[in-house]
Amino acid sequence: QVQLVESGGGLVQAGDSLRVSCAASGRTLSIYGVGWFRQAPGNEREFVAAISWSGGSTRYADSVKGRFTISRDNPKNAVYLQMNSLKPEDTAVYYCAGRRSLSTVPMVQSNEYDYWGQGTQVTVSS
Secondary structure (H helix, E strand, O other), rough: OOEEEEEOOOEEOOOOOOOEEEEOOOOOHHHEEEEEEOOOOOOOOEEEEEOOOOOOOEEOOOOOOOOOEEEEHHHHOEEEEEEEOHHHHHHHEEEEEEEEOOOOOOOOOHOOOOOOOOOOOEEEOO
């Protein structure tokens, strides 16, 4: 079983950048597909970005395409979400999720993932 811990959230202004990290322990993350999801108050959890186990394939929600970049460093057992040109509507708790998978197709549905972190708050002020 893998444990996932997010970090790097915070309060920023619109237009700023922020990088959130997802660190894994317990098992190597290198054979896991990983996704980032977010949930704002009163809203359902929504897909943000996903990356295949090798890092060779990525997927993004339309709302973040061109602004966010997902990447991974398998030797460090970590996945990152670089967020640029942040908007107030990006305010949410950001969660990383993992599933053991050697598929080259990143998973975009939350019910495809088995493991979740506790989340990190990102707040973007206008």
